Amino acid sequence: MLELIKRFFYLIVLILLSSAINAQKDNNLLKKHEIQLLSLLLSDTVNNTNITLNNTFSFGLENELFTNSNIIKKGKDVYIQPLGTGRLYKARLNKGNVTIERIDHTIHSGVNFYAQNFFVKDTLFQVGGLGFWQIRGIINYYSTKTNQWELIQANRAVQTYFDDQKDAVIHFDDQRTDPKLFVSNSYYYPNYPSSFESSATDSCYTFDFNSRTWSTLGKLTPDYKRIFELKHSHEMDLHFKNLYIFQSQLDFYWVDFEKNKIGLFNSNENNRLRELWLSNYNDDKRGIQTGFQFNLGNDIYFIKLNKDNSLHWIKAKLDLKELNTKTTFQIYNNSTSILETIRHIYNDHKSNIILLLLFLFIVIIIRSNIFKRKRIPKEVVTILYDNFFNSLSIIEKELIEALYQSNLKNEELSTKSINKIIGVQQKDTLTQNKSRSDHFIKINQKFKMSTQNTGSLFIKNRDSGDKRQYNYSLNPAYLLEIEKLLKD
Numbered sequence: 001m002l003e004l005i006k007r008f009f010y011l012i013v014l015i016l017l018s019s020a021i022n023a024q025k026d027n028n029l030l031k032k033h034e035i036q037l038l039s040l041l042l043s044d045t046v047n048n049t050n051i052t053l054n055n056t057f058s059f060g061l062e063n064e065l066f067t068n069s070n071i072i073k074k075g076k077d078v079y080i081q082p083l084g085t086g087r088l089y090k091a092r093l094n095k096g097n098v099t100i101e102r103i104d105h106t107i108h109s110g111v112n113f114y115a116q117n118f119f120v121k122d123t124l125f126q127v128g129g130l131g132f133w134q135i136r137g138i139i140n141y142y143s144t145k146t147n148q149w150e151l152i153q154a155n156r157a158v159q160t161y162f163d164d165q166k167d168a169v170i171h172f173d174d175q176r177t178d179p180k181l182f183v184s185n186s187y188y189y190p191n192y193p194s195s196f197e198s199s200a201t202d203s204c205y206t207f208d209f210n211s212r213t214w215s216t217l218g219k220l221t222p223d224y225k226r227i228f229e230l231k232h233s234h235e236m237d238l239h240f241k242n243l244y245i246f247q248s249q250l251d252f253y254w255v256d257f258e259k260n261k262i263g264l265f266n267s268n269e270n271n272r273l274r275e276l277w278l279s280n281y282n283d284d285k286r287g288i289q290t291g292f293q294f295n296l297g298n299d300i301y302f303i304k305l306n307k308d309n310s311l312h313w314i315k316a317k318l319d320l321k322e323l324n325t326k327t328t329f330q331i332y333n334n335s336t337s338i339l340e341t342i343r344h345i346y347n348d349h350k351s352n353i354i355l356l357l358l359f360l361f362i363v364i365i366i367r368s369n370i371f372k373r374k375r376i377p378k379e380v381v382t383i384l385y386d387n388f389f390n391s392l393s394i395i396e397k398e399l400i401e402a403l404y405q406s407n408l409k410n411e412e413l414s415t416k417s418i419n420k421i422i423g424v425q426q427k428d429t430l431t432q433n434k435s436r437s438d439h440f441i442k443i444n445q446k447f448k449m450s451t452q453n454t455g456s457l458f459i460k461n462r463d464s465g466d467k468r469q470y471n472y473s474l475n476p477a478y479l480l481e482i483e484k485l486l487k488d
Helices: 001-027 031-041 220-231 265-280 337-348 350-371 378-390 394-408 415-422 428-453 476-487
Strands: 049-053 069-074 077-082 091-093 097-102 116-120 125-128 139-143 146-149 168-175 180-184 205-206 211-218 236-240 243-246 251-256 261-265 291-296 299-305 311-317 321-327 458-462 470-474
Touching: 001 311, 031 069, 031 077, 031 091, 031 097, 031 299, 031 311, 049 116, 049 291, 069 243, 069 394, 125 180, 168 243, 180 476, 205 470, 220 261, 243 350, 251 394, 261 265, 265 311, 337 350, 378 428, 394 415, 394 428, 394 470, 394 476, 415 428, 415 470, 428 458, 428 476, 470 476
Parallel strands: none
Antiparallel strands: 049 069, 069 077, 077 091, 091 097, 116 125, 125 139, 139 146, 168 180, 180 205, 205 211, 236 243, 243 251, 251 261, 261 321, 291 299, 299 311, 458 470
16 A cells, blocks of 8 residues: 555656646746847837847747747737747746747748748738748738738738848838838749749839738849848848838948938948947957847847857947938839839739730620621612612601701600601500501611611600600711711
């Protein structure tokens, strides 16, 4: 019995130990530099920022799961999204302790390596990415109702991803009432699946979140491409409302995608930022990949990882009044060729254009096979109309003459006048109606048989004063030929 009790307690200890190990694993034990970074971000409860980090920051996850990670800060909330997974973690500060908690219910992974996450209003979005031999061109968002990533239904896809080797750039501004996303460059596999070599479209795109539509702004200019060819992935990459701020070869640039302008900071501001950069990173013998930057409001943090794996940073204010707006370059050239314009319009409205072309094709076929009229020489037309007029009785000719005279006055011939012409004005209403109908039917039959026209010679409309009665006029399509007959 005693041995049984011992075994029971031993089993309990094993269960508790296993639970503790799993709890540690689930709590994602953080390293010193990760705690420092999250503490710094959580201490600010107002500003937004977005940081892309390499796997030096793993946040307790296995590095095989993801390529790098996004930290997305929205006011007081700080989120971590390991790229290559659908996982989403939220950082919390409780009594001085920093922990992260997984909040999503995502199952599948592997399709969003090198994607980018960003907030628009209160919604977290993700664009682009790479995985499963595909380049993603979709935008999705994290739903707080399902705790999963849901698809945004847009008019088209813009395939792109943001790795260390490509010059694709993303900028977002969630401060405006009509939030927009800007992407400069898109990548695709031109020979997929026989080859995975990617090509660039060299174009600038914008996505309107209100209408959920992508538009092509234009082709990237050589000046813009030249600057980004020299830019390295570890260099500054910031978003200030409508401006995208970046650093290339120790020069600091600003970009306004909507106004199609790129320029430098003024000389004094550029030199000040350069000195700050060099003072923090120039003595880093392990390589600049241990450094990164982000902004909280107008404060820029130049951060690096020390040898003891602690963070060191310099904070400096960025003066946005020091933009050099006199010397600027265009980002994209929107005076594209006719062929490029047609291609962009087709890509933006592919479904509608195909439907329209299909509709026009059907209309042309129907018209050519059903409604197509044979062209008859004028001499033959004259003979046919003469035959028609000669086949009419005296009363029928008088009726056509009266209708023609009414047409000249822009009037219609009343039933009373018609009854008088055909001699039934003294008859009862039923007889009048039948007699009028018989005369018009006979004349129309003679007209169609003689002239080979398919339309009616007469047009009838209800009388405006008495809706029970009809007034008549000649069909304008045949008025010219009738006029010739009456004048001969």
